[in-house]
Amino acid sequence: MTPLLQVKNIKKFYGSRIGCTDVTFDLYPGEVMGIVGESGSGKSTLLNSLAGHLAPDCGEVVFDTRADGPVDTVTMSEAERRMLSRTDWAFVHQHARDGLRMSVSAGGNIGERLMAVGDRHYGSIRERAADWLGRVEISENRIDDRPSAFSGGMQQRLQIARNLVTGPRLVFMDEPTGGLDVSVQARLLDLLRGLVREMGLSAIIVTHDLAVVRLLADRLMVMKDGRVVETGLTDQVLDDPQHSYTQLLVSSVLQV
Amino acid sequence: MSDYNFAYLDEQTKRMIRRSILKGLAVPGYQVPFASREMPMPYGWGTGGVQVSAATLTPDDTLKVIDQGADDTTNAVSIRKFFEKTAGVDTTEETAEASVIQTRHRIPEAELTEDQILVYQVPIPEPLRFLEPRETETRKMHALEEYGLMHVKLYEDISQHGAIATAYAYPVKVEGRYVMDPSPIPKFDNPKMEMAAIQLFGAGREQRIYALPPYTQVVSLDFEDYPFEASKADHPCDLCGAEDSYLDEVILDDAGSRMFVCSDTDYCRSRCEAGHSGRLGEEAA
Amino acid sequence: MIELNNVSKSFILHNQGSAVIPVMQNATLCVKPGECVGLTGVSGAGKSTLMRVIYGNYLAASGSVVVGGVDVAKAEPREILALRRETLGYVSQFLRVVPRVPTLDVVAEPLLAVGTPVGQARDKAASLLAQLNIPEPLWGLSPTTFSGGEQQRVNIARGFAYDYPAMLLDEPTASLDAQNRTTVLGLIDTAKARGAAIIGIFHDEAARETVCDCFVDVSDFSPKAMA
Ligand SMILES: Nc1ncnc2c1ncn2[C@@H]1O[C@H](COP(=O)(O)OP(=O)(O)OP(=O)(O)O)[C@@H](O)[C@H]1O
Ligand SMILES: [Mg+2]
Ligand SMILES: [Zn+2]
Numbered sequence: 221m222t223p224l225l226q227v228k229n230i231k232k233f234y235g236s237r238i239g240c241t242d243v244t245f246d247l248y249p250g251e252v253m254g255i256v257g258e259s260g261s262g263k264s265t266l267l268n269s270l271a272g273h274l275a276p277d278c279g280e281v282v283f284d285t286r287a288d289g290p291v292d293t294v295t296m297s298e299a300e301r302r303m304l305s306r307t308d309w310a311f312v313h314q315h316a317r318d319g320l321r322m323s324v325s326a327g328g329n330i331g332e333r334l335m336a337v338g339d340r341h342y343g344s345i346r347e348r349a350a351d352w353l354g355r356v357e358i359s360e361n362r363i364d365d366r367p368s369a370f371s372g373g374m375q376q377r378l379q380i381a382r383n384l385v386t387g388p389r390l391v392f393m394d395e396p397t398g399g400l401d402v403s404v405q406a407r408l409l410d411l412l413r414g415l416v417r418e419m420g421l422s423a424i425i426v427t428h429d430l431a432v433v434r435l436l437a438d439r440l441m442v443m444k445d446g447r448v449v450e451t452g453l454t455d456q457v458l459d460d461p462q463h464s465y466t467q468l469l470v471s472s473v474l475q476v
Numbered sequence: 477m478s479d480y481n482f483a484y485l486d487e488q489t490k491r492m493i494r495r496s497i498l499k500g501l502a503v504p505g506y507q508v509p510f511a512s513r514e515m516p517m518p519y520g521w522g523t524g525g526v527q528v529s530a531a532t533l534t535p536d537d538t539l540k541v542i543d544q545g546a547d548d549t550t551n552a553v554s555i556r557k558f559f560e561k562t563a564g565v566d567t568t569e570e571t572a573e574a575s576v577i578q579t580r581h582r583i584p585e586a587e588l589t590e591d592q593i594l595v596y597q598v599p600i601p602e603p604l605r606f607l608e609p610r611e612t613e614t615r616k617m618h619a620l621e622e623y624g625l626m627h628v629k630l631y632e633d634i635s636q637h638g639a640i641a642t643a644y645a646y647p648v649k650v651e652g653r654y655v656m657d658p659s660p661i662p663k664f665d666n667p668k669m670e671m672a673a674i675q676l677f678g679a680g681r682e683q684r685i686y687a688l689p690p691y692t693q694v695v696s697l698d699f700e701d702y703p704f705e706a707s708k709a710d711h712p713c714d715l716c717g718a719e720d721s722y723l724d725e726v727i728l729d730d731a732g733s734r735m736f737v738c739s740d741t742d743y744c745r746s747r748c749e750a751g752h753s754g755r756l757g758e759e760a761a
Numbered sequence: 762m763i764e765l766n767n768v769s770k771s772f773i774l775h776n777q778g779s780a781v782i783p784v785m786q787n788a789t790l791c792v793k794p795g796e797c798v799g800l801t802g803v804s805g806a807g808k809s810t811l812m813r814v815i816y817g818n819y820l821a822a823s824g825s826v827v828v829g830g831v832d833v834a835k836a837e838p839r840e841i842l843a844l845r846r847e848t849l850g851y852v853s854q855f856l857r858v859v860p861r862v863p864t865l866d867v868v869a870e871p872l873l874a875v876g877t878p879v880g881q882a883r884d885k886a887a888s889l890l891a892q893l894n895i896p897e898p899l900w901g902l903s904p905t906t907f908s909g910g911e912q913q914r915v916n917i918a919r920g921f922a923y924d925y926p927a928m929l930l931d932e933p934t935a936s937l938d939a940q941n942r943t944t945v946l947g948l949i950d951t952a953k954a955r956g957a958a959i960i961g962i963f964h965d966e967a968a969r970e971t972v973c974d975c976f977v978d979v980s981d982f983s984p985k986a987m988a
Contacts, residue, residue, distance in 0.1 A: 248839055251838075251839060298616075298620065299620045299621075302620055302622065306622075306624075321607065321628075323607070324607065324628060324632060325632060325635055325636075327631070327635055328628050328631050328632050328635065331628065331631055332624055332625065332628050333624070335624040335625075335627040335628055335631065336622065336624025336625075337624070340627070340698075340699050340700050341699060341700045341701055342631065342634055342699040342700075342701050342702050343701050345631065346631075346635070363635070364635050364636065406860040406861055407861060409859070409860075410859055410860065410861045410862065413859060435859055438838060438839065438842055439838040439839075452820070452838060453817060453818075453838040453841055453842070454838075455818050456817060456818055456819065456820055456838075459813070459818050459819065460772070460813075460818065460819040460820050462773075462820065463775070464775030464776055467774065467775050467776055468775075468776050471776070
């Protein structure tokens with residue numbers, strides 16, 4: 221089986237400061253990988269380097285494209301990379317307002333990716349937007365409301381709908397449940413888990429909430445000071461951590 | 477008149493503007509940046525259009541200036557006077573007589589010819605600005621032909637109003653490549669943009685020039701199930717009886733009686749002179 | 762079906778003076794299809810640890826842990842996940858579930874994971890829940906609020922929903938009343954009869970004698986015993 225994503229030696233420095241370095245891993249179709257680590261450990265830097273939001277200083281991010289098979293997305297043209305970001309990739313931001321157009325209705329937010337890839341039938345765009353609102357548990361009659369009228373949890377669910385409507389194969393998520401109430405988090409996690417299963421999505425989830433990865437991730441990567449210190453099956457890394465830093469991380473939280 | 481260089485601008489500036497115009501003609505619909513000059517009139521009074529006209533005019537040209545179709549508004553009159561004074565060119569109100577027509581918000585009803593140049597005054601050249609305020613991002617979107625956002629705007633229109641409510645500055649795609657703001661002309665005028673004349677667009681405050689060479693393909697954006705319609709008030713002109721011209725609604729009295737008249741004053745007058753008349757034609761005449 | 766060879770396991774507590782806690786050495790055992798092996802040994806002898814090593818939840822320090830042809834000690838995460846999905850079931854002592862998911866779906870999930878149609882998976886889940894005396898009104902609720910005994914029965918139902926060729930049962934009969942205990946022992950017998958290889962931990966001696974074909978005393982693998 222060809223990995224969906226092959227990350228080879230990704231390195232990103234901010235001047236002389238390490239953002240992340242020596243990151244190498246393969247992600248297979250349908251796999252969900254969690255990236256954990258403390259604040260400043262390089263999780264977001266890595267995620268943004270993988271998703272094409274930051275240009276890594278070196279390394280390859282090879283994605284198995286539908287048309288041409290594995291292609292290094294770091295060296296592909298910007299046009300191709302941006303096309304990928306609108307079709308087979310999705311990015312869920314921690315703050316919904318970074319991932320939504322706040323001045324555009326919920327329906328327009330969901331429809332944008334469809335229109336971006338050439339959908340020109342209003343009725344069908346609207347129908348799919350309504351369907352996706354339902355899937356993320358937002359009442360269909362909110363379709364013409366702007367996200368500013370939504371609660372934080374709803375905004376986050378809308379952002380997810382907006383991202384998943386084109387049936388991406390790889391979803392990047394940066395703290396998708398950060399800043400939400402615990403009960404709202406649970407609902408969102410449950411929803412994400414269902415969608416990941418149902419759509420067979422592959423995902424890379426950055427979080428510092430170990431409970432989130434316990435529920436969502438098949439595999440875990442633990443980062444410290446810009447480097448990967450431990451990887452493995454999620455429950456194995458959490459229940460039998462090998463590296464001293466992981467042990468500290470796991471023991472710092474009460475029962476996950 | 478000898479106090480000014482021909483058409484106000486110095487030759488250096490005109491050359492710079494002509495280069496931008498030529499580049500604009502070479503890449504139809506692409507917004508070419510140019511170093512807009514201070515003009516002796518405020519922004520919003522067509523400083524972009526005036527600079528383009530100044531760089532385009534030759535002493536042999538005949539200039540017509542319209543504002544919303546009319547030759548006699550303050551804006552049109554002052555620009556016409558400006559060029560009479562600084563370029564000494566002939567001016568006219570007759571569309572067919574003019575070789576250069578500067579316009580704000582309309583395309584003349586009479587079909588233009590290959591010998592004519594239509595210069596538009598543009599307030600906001602960036603059609604994507606409404607949804608994406610970042611200039612770096614909109615430039616990238618043009619460069620990479622990412623125009624999905626334009627349809628988001630039309631989607632919003634339909635979802636709010638049941639139809640595409642955008643009536644002015646209706647976005648178009650030029651030669652299948654650049655999405656362009658046609659300036660705030662009514663969408664009724666959009667189909668006329670595929671014409672024999674050269675069309676030049678000048679945005680003074682925003683420092684952009686763009687252009688359409690003759691017979692360029694200009695397609696108004698729409699949805700399959702909400703096709704573009706070049707709509708106008710469903711009336712004939714009350715003065716000249718024209719059924720095919722864009723109409724202004726004029727309130728006549730406090731009782732709410734009103735009339736519809738051609739917004740293109742030259743077109744209406746010439747029809748009346750040719751003997752056509754509408755509902756109120758006789759009385760008004 | 763399940764074959765352990767010279768498996769050792771120790772925990773190194775890096776943040777507590779790098780204390781090394783050896784828990785197991787040279788663990789070797791073999792379970793054939795249709796066989797149930799009972800693990801014995803005093804509390805703390807390492808029964809659950811061994812089970813977790815087999816499940817891939819704990820990382821073996823050395824040796825091989827082959828289940829259905831896959832060496833869990835060396836396999837990639839996705840290979841272990843596939844093994845857990847298709848081959849190796851595990852009924853742990855505690856139920857760990859996603860909040861909000863109704864009990865019926867918690868139980869049906871292992872079936873859905875291998876592609877069983879939803880209706881069929883739910884039917885199977887319903888029949889197991891009924892068999893284990895979980896009152897029907899509870900099926901639509903999340904088990905997170907259930908009593909300890911109820912949670913354990915849900916856990917068992919979930920563990921038996923799909924016919925795993927290999928199973929690990931960590932005290933499945935603890936805290937069950939006589940009737941439910943009989944039901945669980947029946948489930949184990951049925952699984953053996955269809956050829957499942959089972960490793961179980963049973964505190965209850967009677968239960969142990971009923972279902973186990975042989976026993977392995979985990980104390981034999983204890984490093985202290987070796988010394
Ligand atoms: N734009 C930047 N310029 C300079 N240094 C940066 C920049 N962004 C991040 N860093 C540094 O890079 C390192 C990794 O940061 P990063 O944001 O990737 O961490 P993170 O793991 O995502 O943290 P958090 O959990 O707080 O989001 C830190 O030392 C941080 O200070
Ligand atoms: Mg971060
Ligand atoms: Zn008229």
